[in-house]
Amino acid sequence: MNSIAYHSEEVIKVNSLRLKLSDYQQLMKIRLTMLVVFSAVITYLTANTGFPINWFNVFILAFGGFLVVASSNGINQIIEKNYDSLMLRTANRPVATNRMSVTEAGIASTLFGIIGVALIGLFLNPLCGILSLASLVAYAFIYTPLKRISPISVFVGAFPGAFPTLLGWVAFSGHITSEALILFGVQFIWQFPHFWSIAWMLDEDYKRAGFKMLPMHGKDKNSALQILSFTVLIIPIGFLPTLEGFTGIVSGSIAILAGLVLTYLAYKLYRTCDNKDAKRLMFASFLYLPLVQISYLIDKI
Numbered sequence: 001m002n003s004i005a006y007h008s009e010e011v012i013k014v015n016s017l018r019l020k021l022s023d024y025q026q027l028m029k030i031r032l033t034m035l036v037v038f039s040a041v042i043t044y045l046t047a048n049t050g051f052p053i054n055w056f057n058v059f060i061l062a063f064g065g066f067l068v069v070a071s072s073n074g075i076n077q078i079i080e081k082n083y084d085s086l087m088l089r090t091a092n093r094p095v096a097t098n099r100m101s102v103t104e105a106g107i108a109s110t111l112f113g114i115i116g117v118a119l120i121g122l123f124l125n126p127l128c129g130i131l132s133l134a135s136l137v138a139y140a141f142i143y144t145p146l147k148r149i150s151p152i153s154v155f156v157g158a159f160p161g162a163f164p165t166l167l168g169w170v171a172f173s174g175h176i177t178s179e180a181l182i183l184f185g186v187q188f189i190w191q192f193p194h195f196w197s198i199a200w201m202l203d204e205d206y207k208r209a210g211f212k213m214l215p216m217h218g219k220d221k222n223s224a225l226q227i228l229s230f231t232v233l234i235i236p237i238g239f240l241p242t243l244e245g246f247t248g249i250v251s252g253s254i255a256i257l258a259g260l261v262l263t264y265l266a267y268k269l270y271r272t273c274d275n276k277d278a279k280r281l282m283f284a285s286f287l288y289l290p291l292v293q294i295s296y297l298i299d300k301i
Helices: 002-028 030-048 055-079 102-123 126-146 153-173 178-201 203-209 221-232 234-243 249-272 275-300
Strands: none
Touching: 002 030, 002 055, 002 102, 030 055, 030 153, 030 178, 030 275, 055 102, 055 126, 055 153, 102 126, 126 153, 153 178, 178 203, 178 221, 178 234, 178 249, 178 275, 221 234, 221 249, 234 249, 234 275, 249 275
């Protein structure tokens, strides 16, 4: 009987640990965080081409960046605790369901942020540390509360959303260059078709929490036209690295073709105002960024 009781206790402990790890994965938004880290690392490698790679710096950028983004996501969920519980997509988040207390989430998120910014600032360079801190503050304390006030939140959120490219380039070069600003511009513009297509599909869910994510007046022709207008901009912006001469014609051609695909899908959304077309635009935008960023890197090697 004692062995059975001991085994049961061990099973309960293992299951509790699994649930706790799962809650932290949700708090940090692992998949989104990894996408952000990818952008920073791929930009660092693009800036680094022609030089021996300092893999320690790459690790610090990836790990420190991961912690900073995890901190931003955790603070976001603390601030939006009562609103997350109203939406189907977020109702099961650990803070929203009280599986994780605000205090625990706050301590974890604060530690993530402090450690991440410190690692980046101390081991890479001070400007990188400042940029990572600015990104955290802008996302967690400006973009997050602004979501319930005005659709301009997407524009504001696009700045910290594009900071990974600046971080990646500055981690190597130590300063902000024209190349860094161009790559920042690519990721900045990309976010509009990406997040607005998501907002289109989740419009009803967002409305339950009072989030104003779509431009104009919601799911109508005016909003779809604005999405299309911003998507068109990604074609010339994506070609700028080639135009400026720090990547080649191959990556420029890939960026133009990928931008044309996004624009076509945005045009279809404008024509139909249908969720299916918004979903196609969203999935295409997921593919666009890594495809184009990898092509920039390969073209420089």
